[in-house]
Amino acid sequence: MYWESPYINEGIWLRGNTHTHTTVSDGGHSPMETALLYGKVASTGRSPNMDYRFLVLTDHTINTKPELFELPQVEGLTVIEGLEYSYRGGSHIVGVGCPMVFDGPVEWYDYTRKDYQRFIDSIVENGGMAILAHPHWSRMDHWSAEDAIELNGYMGIEIISGDVFSGPSNLATDVWDAALTAGKRVWGIGSDDFHSTRDFHNAWTFVYARDDSKEAILDALRQGSSYTSNGASFGKLYADGKWIVAECADDSYYHDCEKTFRFIGEGGVLKQTQVGKNHTAVYKGRGDEMYIRAELTLNWGCSAFSQPFFRI
Ligand SMILES: [Zn+2]
Numbered sequence: 193m194y195w196e197s198p199y200i201n202e203g204i205w206l207r208g209n210t211h212t213h214t215t216v217s218d219g220g221h222s223p224m225e226t227a228l229l230y231g232k233v234a235s236t237g238r239s240p241n242m243d244y245r246f247l248v249l250t251d252h253t254i255n256t257k258p259e260l261f262e263l264p265q266v267e268g269l270t271v272i273e274g275l276e277y278s279y280r281g282g283s284h285i286v287g288v289g290c291p292m293v294f295d296g297p298v299e300w301y302d303y304t305r306k307d308y309q310r311f312i313d314s315i316v317e318n319g320g321m322a323i324l325a326h327p328h329w330s331r332m333d334h335w336s337a338e339d340a341i342e343l344n345g346y347m348g349i350e351i352i353s354g355d356v357f358s359g360p361s362n363l364a365t366d367v368w369d370a371a372l373t374a375g376k377r378v379w380g381i382g383s384d385d386f387h388s389t390r391d392f393h394n395a396w397t398f399v400y401a402r403d404d405s406k407e408a409i410l411d412a413l414r415q416g417s418s419y420t421s422n423g424a425s426f427g428k429l430y431a432d433g434k435w436i437v438a439e440c441a442d443d444s445y446y447h448d449c450e451k452t453f454r455f456i457g458e459g460g461v462l463k464q465t466q467v468g469k470n471h472t473a474v475y476k477g478r479g480d481e482m483y484i485r486a487e488l489t490l491n492w493g494c495s496a497f498s499q500p501f502f503r504i
């Protein structure tokens with residue numbers, strides 16, 4: 193083997209949102225209303241690329257109203273418990289697959305990396321996965337490249353945040369590439385950071401999972417059998433010998449549009465570009481890469497971001 197692929201061999205693509213607020217903290221809709229929005233409104237039935245199949249409820253650890261929390265059951269949608277560590281004056285960490293912690297508001301405090309490491313460790317000890325949330329939210333550096341390099345045990349970085357107040361500064365592939373270049377095995381995650389319908393359906397993560405159970409979805413997130421998107425969809429992502437193969441989804445929405453495939457490596461350096469209507473792009477290993485990840489951008493501006501393939 194030449195590349196270590198994070199993708200499982202046989203699975204199904206399931207789209208989900210990993211960062212969701214409800215009336216349990218500062219969201220505008222109850223857990224059930226929010227789950228129904230993702231479970232029904234987005235289920236067009238026209239294309240698997242348009243449906244939501246899982247949702248992680250991640251209310252803030254401050255200003256929570258525990259009495260309003262109940263994990264909703266919605267047919268066709270796997271709802272998963274989580275939280276967002278968000279103390280006053282601190283940067284945010286999303287926990288996926290761990291119980292909600294109902295901590296009350298605390299005074300403003302200058303949080304250190306040691307505190308953040310404690311939050312990550314707590315999420316992991318409770319069976320969850322930690323994600324460094326929205327590094328550039330509101331045009332600030334909530335998570336610097338150095339933070340991403342120095343912190344340990346987290347699963348991913350939110351490279352796209354759909355919160356509209358993030359504005360054009362919400363792309364955080366710079367922090368991600370810095371972590372990957374430092375040798376971290378961490379995954380790129382996209383989410384709505386949903387608070388109300390203004391945030392709905394802006395960014396998401398697809399998992400390539402063995403089935404639609406909670407366990408299979410969490411396993412896929414944990415091992416990086418996933419990709420992040422704000423409108424473009426991959427069909428297949430795999431390694432074959434020295435080749436990395438990235439295919440656009442076989443979906444009528446994407447057939448006739450021009451596509452740009454970019455292969456990006458260590459330091460966020462662009463290694464190869466392909467522009468055209470072709471559905472497939474391949475990258476051949478040259479022997480000097482640490483990792484390669486693929487980006488697919490459609491001619492109307494939407495993109496999808498694969499996870500990195502590491503050189504073995
Ligand atoms: Zn946040």
Ligand SMILES: [Zn+2]
Pocket residue numbers: 211213276385386
């Ligand atoms: Zn949030």
